[in-house]
Amino acid sequence: MPDGTIRKHGNGDGKGAGKRMMAKSGTVGQPGAAYTFEKQDDPVRRHTFAVIVDNEPGVLARVIGLFAGRGYNIESLTVSTVTEDETVSRINIVTTGTEMVIEQIKAQLERLVPVHTVHDLTLEGPHVEKELALVKVKAKDHSRRESLRIADVYGAKVADTTLESFVFLIHGSPEKVDSFIELMDALGGVEVARSGVVAISRGAQIAPI
Amino acid sequence: MSATSMTGAEMVIKSLVDQDVEVVFGYPGGAVLPIYDALFKQNRIRHILVRHEQGAVHAAEGYARATGKPGVVLVTSGPGATNAVTGLTDALMDSIPLVCLTGQVPTHLIGNDAFQECDTTGITRPCTKHNYLVKDVNRLAKTMHEAFYVATSGRPGPVVIDIPKDVQFAQGDYQAPNGKQAHKTYRPQVKPDRDRIEAAVDMLLEAKRPIVYAGGGVVNSGPAASQLLTEFVKMTNFPCTLTLMGLGAFPAREPQFLGMLGMHGTYEANWAMHDCDVMLCVGARFDDRITGKLDEFSPGSRKIHIDIDPSSINKNVPVELPIVADCGFALEDLIKVFRARHTRPDEDALAAWWAQIDEWRAKQCLSFENSREIIKPQHAIKRLYEMTRDRGDEVYITTEVGQHQMWAAQHFDFQKPNRWMTSGGLGTMGYGLPAAIGVQLGHPNGLVIDIAGEASILMNIQELSTAVQYRLPVKVFILNNKYMGMVRQWQELLHGGRYSESYSEALPDFVKLAEAYGLKGLRAETPDELEGVIAEMIAHDGPVLCDIAVDPAENCFPMIPSGAAHNDMLLAPVPEGEEAIGAEGRVLV
Numbered sequence: 001m002p003d004g005t006i007r008k009h010g011n012g013d014g015k016g017a018g019k020r021m022m023a024k025s026g027t028v029g030q031p032g033a034a035y036t037f038e039k040q041d042d043p044v045r046r047h048t049f050a051v052i053v054d055n056e057p058g059v060l061a062r063v064i065g066l067f068a069g070r071g072y073n074i075e076s077l078t079v080s081t082v083t084e085d086e087t088v089s090r091i092n093i094v095t096t097g098t099e100m101v102i103e104q105i106k107a108q109l110e111r112l113v114p115v116h117t118v119h120d121l122t123l124e125g126p127h128v129e130k131e132l133a134l135v136k137v138k139a140k141d142h143s144r145r146e147s148l149r150i151a152d153v154y155g156a157k158v159a160d161t162t163l164e165s166f167v168f169l170i171h172g173s174p175e176k177v178d179s180f181i182e183l184m185d186a187l188g189g190v191e192v193a194r195s196g197v198v199a200i201s202r203g204a205q206i207a208p209i
Numbered sequence: 210m211s212a213t214s215m216t217g218a219e220m221v222i223k224s225l226v227d228q229d230v231e232v233v234f235g236y237p238g239g240a241v242l243p244i245y246d247a248l249f250k251q252n253r254i255r256h257i258l259v260r261h262e263q264g265a266v267h268a269a270e271g272y273a274r275a276t277g278k279p280g281v282v283l284v285t286s287g288p289g290a291t292n293a294v295t296g297l298t299d300a301l302m303d304s305i306p307l308v309c310l311t312g313q314v315p316t317h318l319i320g321n322d323a324f325q326e327c328d329t330t331g332i333t334r335p336c337t338k339h340n341y342l343v344k345d346v347n348r349l350a351k352t353m354h355e356a357f358y359v360a361t362s363g364r365p366g367p368v369v370i371d372i373p374k375d376v377q378f379a380q381g382d383y384q385a386p387n388g389k390q391a392h393k394t395y396r397p398q399v400k401p402d403r404d405r406i407e408a409a410v411d412m413l414l415e416a417k418r419p420i421v422y423a424g425g426g427v428v429n430s431g432p433a434a435s436q437l438l439t440e441f442v443k444m445t446n447f448p449c450t451l452t453l454m455g456l457g458a459f460p461a462r463e464p465q466f467l468g469m470l471g472m473h474g475t476y477e478a479n480w481a482m483h484d485c486d487v488m489l490c491v492g493a494r495f496d497d498r499i500t501g502k503l504d505e506f507s508p509g510s511r512k513i514h515i516d517i518d519p520s521s522i523n524k525n526v527p528v529e530l531p532i533v534a535d536c537g538f539a540l541e542d543l544i545k546v547f548r549a550r551h552t553r554p555d556e557d558a559l560a561a562w563w564a565q566i567d568e569w570r571a572k573q574c575l576s577f578e579n580s581r582e583i584i585k586p587q588h589a590i591k592r593l594y595e596m597t598r599d600r601g602d603e604v605y606i607t608t609e610v611g612q613h614q615m616w617a618a619q620h621f622d623f624q625k626p627n628r629w630m631t632s633g634g635l636g637t638m639g640y641g642l643p644a645a646i647g648v649q650l651g652h653p654n655g656l657v658i659d660i661a662g663e664a665s666i667l668m669n670i671q672e673l674s675t676a677v678q679y680r681l682p683v684k685v686f687i688l689n690n691k692y693m694g695m696v697r698q699w700q701e702l703l704h705g706g707r708y709s710e711s712y713s714e715a716l717p718d719f720v721k722l723a724e725a726y727g728l729k730g731l732r733a734e735t736p737d738e739l740e741g742v743i744a745e746m747i748a749h750d751g752p753v754l755c756d757i758a759v760d761p762a763e764n765c766f767p768m769i770p771s772g773a774a775h776n777d778m779l780l781a782p783v784p785e786g787e788e789a790i791g792a793e794g795r796v797l798v
């Protein structure tokens with residue numbers, strides 16, 4: 001070593017406030033470490049996005065790759081073309097994150113070249129969120145009547161039946177679908193196919209494509 | 210719009226010509242033979258044969274950064290494409306406009322694990338701004354024009370076009386480019402909102418301890434933006450600091466310049482960032498090399514952030530006033546509005562702020578103890594700078610990655626943008642030599658020097674052959690400390706001096722190596738040999754490689770250890786037994 005003296009500057013000179021000592025202690029993952037950009041006490045929220053994209057090869061991979069690569073959550077994702085000529089698709093994404101992460105997700109999605117617009121429906125105001133599910137229930141004897149009664153309460157329709165089973169078709173809010181599945185599960189085993197959430201804003205305004 | 214019938218391969222060439230491309234960096238292979246055949250039959254586009262596809266991409270990056278024009282790459286399928294991936298990622302991280310054409314197996318074989326097939330669009334999706342697989346020859350020309358538009362508009366970046374071999378052979382209609390906006394919907398915002406500019410000026414006028422923190426976005430915006438930045442800083446007399454990517458955006462010899470900021474930035478720049486009350490960030494992105502410990506980053510300041518990419522705003526550091534715009538347009542409006550106001554910033558406060566900054570400057574944080582026995586790396590760079598200074602704007606510096614890169618950033622002054630090409634975001638060893646080749650092609654009369662480390666240079670050493678083939682007089686200036694110096698430094702500071710695998714064992718004789726490639730090799734082993742070698746290097750009209758033996762134990766200071774705050778800088782070595790970096794910092798990179 002050339003001179004071996006210690007000169008840790010940050011003590012007393014300069015009029016700045018702030019911490020004056022070397023960062024020696026502290027736990028890994030505390031806010032402030034270079035890569036933890038969210039304050040850990042920020043609340044995590046659930047947001048629903050509608051992403052309008054060019055319907056071109058690889059566009060879904062781009063969106064999913066973005067979520068995977070940057071460590072964002074996907075609770076549900078649905079996609080379909082929404083124009084007659086099939087050139088434009090709408091991707092509905094339900095995700096969770098702190099406010100800063102949600103803002104990033106929107107900005108990162110908008111950065112993708114084939115993305116036209118990104119609507120944060122949760123922020124933009126009142127919207128309708130619906131999901132569809134096919135729920136297969138094993139049902140014999142007494143549980144047959146019981147499952148039909150529950151289906152009736154939930155407005156679920158019978159899509160298929162055998163002497164030992166039903167397939168119900170239910171749609172509604174994700175919470176409604178959840179609770180229907182929960183009740184059916186209590187009656188016996190279920191197999192579930194869910195569509196994931198589709199969502200749209202309330203009111204007369206039509207979002208441009 | 211005129212439509213002319215030609216083959217896909219001919220369309221590739223025609224669209225390059227229509228996009229004003231002069232140089233293509235490439236390497237042939239089975240899946241691009243038709244395009245190479247079309248190249249053979251024309252003389253508008255110059256092809257530079259590199260020796261490795263990674264070199265092609267870095268060369269295109271160097272060309273793009275020195276000229277402001279998009280760089281173009283042509284490689285074959287499979288290994289050609291995968292070899293390009295590092296360069297593409299580098300260009301994405303540093304926002305460099307590139308168009309990279311990759312050959313692909315014929316469409317009917319895609320998905321078959323055919324010979325030299327790889328999922329190029331899949332592999333490059335996360336490391337490009339956008340990419341395309343063209344399956345229909347009639348879409349090829351349009352895609353080519355669109356790629357140039359996407360690569361160069363908004364925040365620039367690399368774009369890949371994957372072209373199956375049958376599409377290159379197929380006959381189709383060529384579409385000439387029609388105006389600028391070649392994409393249906395992609396329209397990044399480039400003009401700032403006027404209210405935001407007014408609000409920014411309000412904040413700047415109230416500032417008592419202002420700072421301008423500018424980055425690569427200013428360089429990317431074009432030379433006019435750097436001029437505007439200079440005008441703004443000189444008009445306000447606000448202190449100005451630049452990121453590694455931004456060096457040259459403000460002239461280094463102006464009194465307002467505080468030097469580079471960040472992990473190896475100057476004491477005055479980092480302290481001024483920490484203590485400022487209003488921060489104007491222009492075309493920089495608050496990355497972790499800049500901010501250090503986030504929750505202690507400039508705790509008392511209100512921040513204005515001008516960036517062309519909305520996703521850069523509020524990503525790491527929440528700011529009071531975001532302005533989405535091209536730096537050039539934003540600075541232009543900022544100057545206009547500032548001039549139109551009747552009030553001026555508080556002169557006394559600014560004078561007190563400068564007095565404080567002068568105290569920090571007095572630390573002379575970049576000073577080092579020179580030696581008569583051994584060449585100090587900082588001294589070598591200082592002398593290189595001083596001895597090339599009379600060439601002025603003609604000097605272009607590229608670097609590899611490591612200590613030498615940081616010393617170059619600290620000790621080489623840049624007065625103009627587009628003179629400093631370094632791998633900032635990805636930190637790619639092996640960048641400097643191919644980048645220098647690209648720069649030299651853009652500026653045939655420039656003095657282009659790759660400041661290198663002996664480890665980095667070996668990563669793309671094969672490109673010496675390219676320099677010789679095209680008689681490109683690039684200079685490679687190796688600071689040979691016999692270590693992966695930056696790794697050794699971290700091991701010294703973080704891992705108790707256990708120098709695991711960081712010694713450069715079995716190095717080649719660089720002078721003989723240079724001679725074997727057919728260029729001039731020079732060596733300096735003692736301080737009194739240094740200047741002679743530099744002079745001979747500059748005087749020689751052809752490529753030169755210099756092996757400069759420097760102090761193997763030297764560390765790069767100042768340094769903000771990872772995980773520490775701006776005002777926790779290390780200015781000099783830490784004595785044995787003490788730890789420079791705590792457990793928290795150790796897990797960071």
Ligand SMILES: Cc1ncc(C[n+]2csc(CCOP(=O)(O)OP(=O)(O)O)c2C)c(N)n1
Nearest residue numbers: 611612613636638662663664665693694695
């Ligand atoms: C491709 C690549 N691999 C590994 C690293 C990690 N790394 C950063 S600096 C460095 C050492 C560079 O050594 P040298 O080129 O001799 O430069 P010095 O630091 O000695 O100036 C290494 C291995 C990197 N940046 N890039």
